[in-house]
Amino acid sequence: MLKNILSRLTKNAEEKPKTNPVTALYQYQINAEECRSCDRCRKVCKVGAISGERGQAAYVIDEEKCIKCGTCVKWCKYKAIQRLDINKDRPLTD
Ligand code: SF4
Ligand code: SF4
Numbered sequence: 001m002l003k004n005i006l007s008r009l010t011k012n013a014e015e016k017p018k019t020n021p022v023t024a025l026y027q028y029q030i031n032a033e034e035c036r037s038c039d040r041c042r043k044v045c046k047v048g049a050i051s052g053e054r055g056q057a058a059y060v061i062d063e064e065k066c067i068k069c070g071t072c073v074k075w076c077k078y079k080a081i082q083r084l085d086i087n088k089d090r091p092l093t094d
Pocket of ligand 2: 026028044045046047048049050063065066067068070071073094
């Protein structure tokens, strides 16, 4: 009995979607026009979602790796990182 319950709970946990319904509504993006390639954001991103080389082209956020913590936004003194509403241009109904 207990074994069955545990088995069911484990199965449910595995099937639970990993996407947070709130954070799924937005994403972080670096504005290439504003980015000065200073490297600050890359250093503070704990999951290594930001790539780029200091003094080179604008930095980029890997959406697959980004956990949407917002830390990079606070550290970018040039305000080059924005939180975008990914549903903004979508119609409310199909
Ligand atoms: S902190 Fe801002 S300006 Fe510096 S590399 Fe990151 S996005 Fe570009
Ligand atoms: S929001 Fe967080 S996880 Fe995403 S790129 Fe910025 S610091 Fe990294």
